[in-house]
Amino acid sequence: xxxxxxxxxxxxxxxxxxxxxxxxxxxxxxxxxxxxxxxxxxxxxxxxxxxxxxxxxxxxxxxxxxxxxxxxxxxxxxxxxxxxxxxxxxxxxxxxxxxxxxxxxxxxxxxxxxxxxxxxxxxxxxxxxxxxxxxxxxxxxxxxxxxxxxxxxxxxxxxxxxxxxxxxxxxxxxxxxxxxxxxxxxxxxxxxxxxxxxxxxxxxxxxxxxxxxxxxxxxxxxxxxxxxxxxxxxxxxxxxxxxxxxxxxxxxxxxxxxxxxxxxxxxxxxxxxxxxxxxxxxxxxxxxxxxxx
Amino acid sequence: xxxxxxxxxxxxxxxxxxxxxxxxxxxxxxxxxxxxxxxxxxxxxxxxxxxxxxxxxxxxxxxxxxxxxxxxxxxxxxxxxxxxxxxxxxxxxxxxxxxxxxxxxxxxxxxxxxxxxxxxxxxxxxxxxxxxxxxxxxxxxxxxxxxxxxxxxxxxxxxxxxxxxxxxxxxxxxxxxxxxxxxxxxxxxxxxxxxxxxxxxxxxxxxxxxxxxxxxxxxxxxxxxxxxxxxxxxxxxxxxxxxxxxxxxxxxxxxxxxxxxxxxxxxxxxxxxxxxxxxxxxxxxxxxxxxxxxxxxxxxxxxxxxxxxxxxxxxxxxxxxxxxxxxxxxxxxxxxxxxxxxxxxxxxxxxxxxxxxxxxxxxxxxxxxxxxxxxxxxxxxxxxxxxxxxxxxxxxxxxxxxxxxxxxxxxxxxxxxxxxxxxxxxxxxxxxxxxxxxxxxxxxxxxxxxxxxxxxxxxxxxxxxxxxxxxxxxxxxxxxxxxxxxxxxxxxxxxxxxxxxxxxxxxxxxxxxxxxxxxxxxxxxxxxxxxxxxxxxxxxxxxx
Numbered sequence: 001x002x003x004x005x006x007x008x009x010x011x012x013x014x015x016x017x018x019x020x021x022x023x024x025x026x027x028x029x030x031x032x033x034x035x036x037x038x039x040x041x042x043x044x045x046x047x048x049x050x051x052x053x054x055x056x057x058x059x060x061x062x063x064x065x066x067x068x069x070x071x072x073x074x075x076x077x078x079x080x081x082x083x084x085x086x087x088x089x090x091x092x093x094x095x096x097x098x099x100x101x102x103x104x105x106x107x108x109x110x111x112x113x114x115x116x117x118x119x120x121x122x123x124x125x126x127x128x129x130x131x132x133x134x135x136x137x138x139x140x141x142x143x144x145x146x147x148x149x150x151x152x153x154x155x156x157x158x159x160x161x162x163x164x165x166x167x168x169x170x171x172x173x174x175x176x177x178x179x180x181x182x183x184x185x186x187x188x189x190x191x192x193x194x195x196x197x198x199x200x201x202x203x204x205x206x207x208x209x210x211x212x213x214x215x216x217x218x219x220x221x222x223x224x225x226x227x228x229x230x231x232x233x234x235x236x237x238x239x240x241x242x243x244x245x246x247x248x249x250x251x252x253x254x255x256x257x258x259x260x261x262x263x264x265x266x267x268x269x270x271x272x273x274x275x276x277x278x279x280x281x282x283x284x285x286x287x288x289x290x291x292x293x
Numbered sequence: 294x295x296x297x298x299x300x301x302x303x304x305x306x307x308x309x310x311x312x313x314x315x316x317x318x319x320x321x322x323x324x325x326x327x328x329x330x331x332x333x334x335x336x337x338x339x340x341x342x343x344x345x346x347x348x349x350x351x352x353x354x355x356x357x358x359x360x361x362x363x364x365x366x367x368x369x370x371x372x373x374x375x376x377x378x379x380x381x382x383x384x385x386x387x388x389x390x391x392x393x394x395x396x397x398x399x400x401x402x403x404x405x406x407x408x409x410x411x412x413x414x415x416x417x418x419x420x421x422x423x424x425x426x427x428x429x430x431x432x433x434x435x436x437x438x439x440x441x442x443x444x445x446x447x448x449x450x451x452x453x454x455x456x457x458x459x460x461x462x463x464x465x466x467x468x469x470x471x472x473x474x475x476x477x478x479x480x481x482x483x484x485x486x487x488x489x490x491x492x493x494x495x496x497x498x499x500x501x502x503x504x505x506x507x508x509x510x511x512x513x514x515x516x517x518x519x520x521x522x523x524x525x526x527x528x529x530x531x532x533x534x535x536x537x538x539x540x541x542x543x544x545x546x547x548x549x550x551x552x553x554x555x556x557x558x559x560x561x562x563x564x565x566x567x568x569x570x571x572x573x574x575x576x577x578x579x580x581x582x583x584x585x586x587x588x589x590x591x592x593x594x595x596x597x598x599x600x601x602x603x604x605x606x607x608x609x610x611x612x613x614x615x616x617x618x619x620x621x622x623x624x625x626x627x628x629x630x631x632x633x634x635x636x637x638x639x640x641x642x643x644x645x646x647x648x649x650x651x652x653x654x655x656x657x658x659x660x661x662x663x664x665x666x667x668x669x670x671x672x673x674x675x676x677x678x679x680x681x682x683x684x685x686x687x688x689x690x691x692x693x694x695x696x697x698x699x700x701x702x703x704x705x706x707x708x709x710x711x712x713x714x715x716x717x718x719x720x721x722x723x724x725x726x727x728x729x730x731x732x733x734x735x736x737x738x739x740x741x742x743x744x745x746x747x748x749x750x751x752x753x754x755x756x757x758x759x760x761x762x763x764x765x766x767x768x769x770x771x772x773x774x775x776x777x778x779x780x781x782x783x784x785x786x787x788x789x790x791x792x793x794x795x796x797x798x799x800x801x802x803x804x805x806x807x808x809x810x811x812x813x814x815x816x817x818x819x820x821x822x823x824x825x826x827x828x829x830x831x832x833x834x835x836x837x
Binding site for chain 1: 519627629656657660661664665667669672673674675676677678682685686689690691734737741747813
């Protein structure tokens with residue numbers, strides 16, 4: 001009778017996410033970016049390498065919304081396709097980092113002992129390299145190109161996921177429900193799949209969103225240095241590099257690719273913050289309370 | 294109780310979080326030198342009432358209305374809606390607070406002297422020497438041995454009871470008119486609890502402080518309070534003197550609370566046949582833990598050569614205070630920690646030998662035979678999977694009730710056994726109450742039809758009325774299926790209610806091991822007698 005449900009007021013995560021305007025705006029922006037990236041080749045008004053020298057360095061107009069570059073190529077078309085390339089690199093490399101990093105971290109955290117020590121010392125060594133320097137070294141060894149860029153960024157972000165996964169796993173492994181599961185004779189694979197992974201997913205989801213933002217930036221930086229996506233494929237970093245000589249003549253060549261980077265990175269960051277607010281229990285209680293007001 | 298002007302006078306207090314009302318129109322008064330006990334179950338709004346009334350409520354979205362006036366000296370100060378500045382001058386100065394967990398209420402990085410003088414410096418600006426003298430005086434007053442040395446100590450160097458004494462010293466630093474104690478003894482052992490109760494009563498007599506003591510335990514309230522307010526669902530259902538509440542309760546809810554209390558001296562469980570064989574025999578169980586200390590690696594000798602037997606169909610109550618090693622016994626029997634020495638024979642099977650060298654299959658088969666239910670109903674269930682998956686896990690792992698339909702039927706059957714509707718199968722743990730979760734934990738443990746069920750403080754974190762229903766369920770299951778229990782607990786009244794035999798543990802050793810009826814009728818060991826004496830008696834202190 002008095003056996004009351006203590007926290008009956010839980011609200012679903014999706015509804016909480018939907019209740020945060022910043023998160024909604026960032027999710028909408030990301031969806032738009034994703035749609036644009038997937039359909040870039042169809043919606044681009046011009047070919048990405050359609051040279052039109054007489055119309056070179058024209059400012060934004062009805063024919064060329066984002067203007068044209070020094071060869072008369074349409075900046076809008078190139079930005080659209082470059083966003084696609086950036087997103088692809090970022091997604092593939094972060095998925096790589098998640099798979100390798102989470103596996104390493106969860107196994108290290110769950111097994112403990114020498115496995116933990118060895119795995120985590122390797123991660124420490126990887127952490128000790130400056131991000132861009134490590135990526136540069138990998139690109140230097142394997143030669144520039146899209147695949148190398150993905151691999152380089154993926155390797156650079158792996159230790160972050162390993163650390164986050166290990167820390168969360170350590171917390172979950174000592175939970176009574178895992179202890180009880182062991183006492184009942186449940187095997188490690190079942191415990192990992194059923195009890196550990198779902199309970200460490202929250203912080204990893206947040207980290208994924210934030211890492212995507214940084215991966216976009218890393219790709220732009222590598223391409224800017226000429227080590228990422230190779231011309232004639234357009235990339236945001238390369239476009240900014242190419243615009244350097246014309247900044248005083250044609251601001252649009254630098255501003256629009258830069259704005260594209262800005263929008264995508266900001267959207268991923270805001271989404272990450274929104275996810276963190278919802279998935280962190282302490283923040284969550286506050287959000288729920290605010291909703292109920 | 295007394296006719297003097299109250300120290301704190303609360304009128305028609307309402308608290309809501311968002312649109313949900315938590316406290317609905319509570320009025321109360323606390324008098325000088327008197328203690329008001331506020332009793333209620335979890336979720337009854339007892340902490341909210343007091344926090345809101347003292348202006349300490351800091352929950353987002355909380356809406357507070359009504360009046361709460363601090364009226365003892367000078368002009369009355371209205372605490373509800375007061376400015377943060379006004380509240381700061383009152384908190385720590387005229388109102389002192391002691392909370393439940395002495396482990397987290399103290400700053401681990403500061404020496405005790407600094408923590409005790411903090412509020413003093415905020416409110417009175419004493420010189421260094423005055424502050425030191427006052428801190429020393431306070432530590433002496435709360436009965437800490439060697440107060441001078443303790444001033445330079447850090448919180449981790451004290452025991453739980455000593456930390457709570459320090460918290461009381463801090464609360465009393467500025468001679469407050471009102472002391473708020475929110476479940477101050479709930480996380481302490483019974484013997485420590487009894488000492489803290491005596492301490493607060495003594496201090497109250499010496500300093501004339503008014504006290505508000507919040508507790509879910511009517512036994513404790515009976516020992517400390519002069520007046521009692523019974524809260525239920527945010528409403529004060531009964532307000533009377535402690536004697537009236539205990540001897541002449543007016544409301545059915547109060548009577549229910551009184552009846553749900555397990556009391557020492559009540560009847561134990563129904564008797565079992567004399568010729569019941571032994572199910573588990575433990576001989577010379579020894580467990581040591583390696584620990585890392587600042588001075589290098591060391592070992593904790595948690596269980597020292599412990600021997601006992603459990604009769605088939607009976608309950609062995611294993612009782613002791615925190616740190617006595619009683620939970621380690623459960624961990625060793627279920628294979629969560631390794632036993633260093635000794636034997637445990639479960640119906641002919643040598644448990645530790647099978648674990649060490651019996652092979653994977655034999656080990657898994659053994660795990661089926663010993664079930665485990667832990668204390669905390671909140672962390673015993675994975676929050677991300679529904680009840681059916683939790684109960685179904687052992688079935689899947691051990692290949693029982695094969696097939697979706699068979700498993701589903703078995704889960705429904707198990708839910709029914711523990712008194713839950715089949716509709717609970719699809720619910721998630723956060724949608725259940727503490728008692729319901731504990732029932733699910735029991736159902737999961739029963740899924741494997743274990744011969745021995747280990748209940749490690751399994752009812753300790755439940756409200757009294759919920760605890761009573763879970764204890765009833767356990768007794769019923771034992772009666773119907775002839776289950777054998779190892780019931781680990783710290784509450785002697787609960788132990789007496791369920792146990793056929795009792796083993797009292799202290800510092801890893803058995804101090805007394807006898808049939809329950811004999812032990813409770815005439816405890817032989819001094820420690821057992823001390824434990825029994827520390828249990829709050831059935832009648833309030835004023836009645837004696």
